Amino acid sequence: MPGFFPQDFIEDLRNRVNVVDFIREYVVLKKQGQNYTGLCPFHAEKTPSFVVSPHKQIFHCFGCGKGGNVYSFLMEKEGLTFPEAVVELANRCGVPVPQDDLSPERVRQNSLRERFYHINELAADFFQRMLYEPKGKRVRQYLQNRGLADQTYKLFLLGFAPDSWDELSSFLLQNRVTEKEIITIGLAKKSQKDTLVDRFRNRLIFPISNVSGKIIGFGGRVLDDGQPKYLNSPDTPLFSKGKHLYGLNLAKGVIRSNEQAILMEGYMDVITAHQHGVKQAVGTLGTALTEEQGKLIMRYTYNVVTCFDADSAGQEATKRGLDILQQLGVKVAVMTVPEGKDPDDFLKKQGYEEFQKALSQAYPFFEYNLLKLMEKYNRDNISGKIQIIQELVPDLYKVQSPVKRQGYIQMLAERLSFSEQAIHAEIRKYQTGQSQSFKNRERPSEIVAEHKKDVFTAADKAQRVLIRLVLETPEIMPEVEKAGGKELFSGNLYQEIYQTNYLLSQAGHNIKVEDLVTHIENEDVRQALTEILLTDELLQDGKRIYQDCLTTLQIELINKKIEEKNFLMTQCEKNRDVTKSLKIMAEVQAFIKERQSLLSTLKKGGENLEG
Numbered sequence: 236m237p238g239f240f241p242q243d244f245i246e247d248l249r250n251r252v253n254v255v256d257f258i259r260e261y262v263v264l265k266k267q268g269q270n271y272t273g274l275c276p277f278h279a280e281k282t283p284s285f286v287v288s289p290h291k292q293i294f295h296c297f298g299c300g301k302g303g304n305v306y307s308f309l310m311e312k313e314g315l316t317f318p319e320a321v322v323e324l325a326n327r328c329g330v331p332v333p334q335d336d337l338s339p340e341r342v343r344q345n346s347l348r349e350r351f352y353h354i355n356e357l358a359a360d361f362f363q364r365m366l367y368e369p370k371g372k373r374v375r376q377y378l379q380n381r382g383l384a385d386q387t388y389k390l391f392l393l394g395f396a397p398d399s400w401d402e403l404s405s406f407l408l409q410n411r412v413t414e415k416e417i418i419t420i421g422l423a424k425k426s427q428k429d430t431l432v433d434r435f436r437n438r439l440i441f442p443i444s445n446v447s448g449k450i451i452g453f454g455g456r457v458l459d460d461g462q463p464k465y466l467n468s469p470d471t472p473l474f475s476k477g478k479h480l481y482g483l484n485l486a487k488g489v490i491r492s493n494e495q496a497i498l499m500e501g502y503m504d505v506i507t508a509h510q511h512g513v514k515q516a517v518g519t520l521g522t523a524l525t526e527e528q529g530k531l532i533m534r535y536t537y538n539v540v541t542c543f544d545a546d547s548a549g550q551e552a553t554k555r556g557l558d559i560l561q562q563l564g565v566k567v568a569v570m571t572v573p574e575g576k577d578p579d580d581f582l583k584k585q586g587y588e589e590f591q592k593a594l595s596q597a598y599p600f601f602e603y604n605l606l607k608l609m610e611k612y613n614r615d616n617i618s619g620k621i622q623i624i625q626e627l628v629p630d631l632y633k634v635q636s637p638v639k640r641q642g643y644i645q646m647l648a649e650r651l652s653f654s655e656q657a658i659h660a661e662i663r664k665y666q667t668g669q670s671q672s673f674k675n676r677e678r679p680s681e682i683v684a685e686h687k688k689d690v691f692t693a694a695d696k697a698q699r700v701l702i703r704l705v706l707e708t709p710e711i712m713p714e715v716e717k718a719g720g721k722e723l724f725s726g727n728l729y730q731e732i733y734q735t736n737y738l739l740s741q742a743g744h745n746i747k748v749e750d751l752v753t754h755i756e757n758e759d760v761r762q763a764l765t766e767i768l769l770t771d772e773l774l775q776d777g778k779r780i781y782q783d784c785l786t787t788l789q790i791e792l793i794n795k796k797i798e799e800k801n802f803l804m805t806q807c808e809k810n811r812d813v814t815k816s817l818k819i820m821a822e823v824q825a826f827i828k829e830r831q832s833l834l835s836t837l838k839k840g841g842e843n844l845e846g
């Protein structure tokens with residue numbers, strides 16, 4: 236992962252930050268023994284399984300498995316790449332980043348992005364200026380009619396694209412923006428006559444910003460009956476559909492402090508909401524919610540209330556979006572505004588108080604689905620009831636808290652006058668089907684974690700302890716190498732941890748555990764490493780445990796070799812190659828003898844690895 240920056244710089248920078256203080260800005264941490272614990276910021280939980288170690292300067296969540304050092308935390312929490320995380324941390328520490336070490340390609344890309352931001356800013360300024368010119372008068376009128384205050388549309392940088400083929404393009408060309416740049420950024424395209432035609436014409440303009448407030452694209456709404464009603468920027472190097480949330484740059488602070496985001500559909504809904512003091516509102520930019528948008532919200536909160544138009548809240552696409560949020564571990568509730576009104580209308584007519592009231596009455600997602608299904612199917616007959624239950628079972632199955640799940644089952648049983656046992660039976664049936672299909676696809680992390688806990692064999696345990704010892708007492712490494720080195724580790728995860736550490740030390744790095752994390756790119760491996768380091772195994776008699784681990788793994792290795800030899804031997808016997816067969820047999824005998832002597836030292840050592 237490193238590479239853009241000198242290794243020394245990465246390590247020095249990491250050393251400037253205490254991971255506990257750093258994570259404290261995001262998570263409430265409580266001291267417990269040597270470590271600190273808190274509620275994991277990466278998955279929803281009620282009891283803390285997130286551990287931060289001030290000594291090792293790493294974190295690990297025993298619930299979802301996420302772990303790493305301060306860089307990993309920044310990457311995960313702020314959605315950054317490794318080089319971006321380094322730059323971010325350097326900025327927070329006020330340390331200049333060694334620019335010369337950026338690759339030329341990287342420098343080129345960075346400056347290209349900056350250039351595109353600059354062009355978008357020029358365009359946004361142009362649109363805003365147009366709003367205040369005489370031709371923008373009827374747009375201002377329109378905004379006033381929709382109840383927007385001057386300061387609101389200034390806050391959202393609203394503008395006006397005049398009714399002209401190329402007014403914006405000409406303006407940009409005058410400002411030394413090239414034709415190619417204008418086209419790449421999606422502000423115009425080439426006509427058949429080879430002239431530039433502005434993309435947005437005679438439209439109210441909503442600039443779209445990224446989380447840091449830089450303009451990445453635009454949305455435009457017609458002012459008459461033209462089509463399409465809304466037009467967005469195409470996918471460009473800065474903007475891609477389904478990756479951003481409208482207004483998040485303005486809402487993020489409030490979302491974090493209120494621990495809630497309100498998800499809306501339209502630009503106008505979000506803008507009106509902010510004007511009325513509902514400042515945790517963000518917009519999906521007209522698409523059904525994507526996983527990327529869900530993850531973006533999760534950087535700020537795990538609590539989302541949707542507030543969609545009455546007619547779209549029940550639609551399949553909307554439900555899928557909400558399903559995505561739920562699967563990501565976000566708590567979702569659905570707020571409904573009275574018949575036929577969109578949130579924008581509702582806020583204008585009823586105001587903040589009424590909106591808050593409706594917000595507090597938002598239905599948990601499950602209840603909302605139940606209501607919708609009760610409208611859809613006839614619950615007075617048995618087949619209708621079964622339809623409803625079968626459609627809800629997948630949702631019930633996903634509810635993680637047993638208490639909550641039981642509550643829903645009770646509610647369902649009551650509303651449908653159906654027996655709870657029958658509903659439980661449906662869930663079990665569904666569960667059986669699920670666990671079978673799990674074998675063939677990716678498992679959710681909590682199931683993997685559960686699975687990991689169950690299958691620690693003595694050999695697993697020995698590998699984990701040995702890794703920990705090698706990391707904490709590097710002087711034993713030569714001996715471990717002599718005993719088999721990475722061959723001793725059977726799992727890919729353990730093997731990679733051992734080997735990465737070994738290679739770094741071979742290259743002359745006197746690497747600290749917390750920096751090893753930086754060198755491990757694979758997330759699963761990194762998580763295994765932080766887990767091993769933060770699992771509280773008592774290593775009182777370190778020397779003896781070490782010997783036992785090493786011996787256990789050596790025996791495992793010999794078993795593996797014997798198996799291989801036996802296989803070779805059967806091959807030889809098939810081919811009637813007696814000489815070779817005898818030779819192999821002698822080798823197997825030697826292995827067995829070696830195994831016996833190892834076993835006897837293990838017996839003397841006692842049962843340190845049991846339990």
Ligand SMILES: [Zn+2]
Pocket residue numbers: 275276277278285296297298299300301
């Ligand atoms: Zn977690």
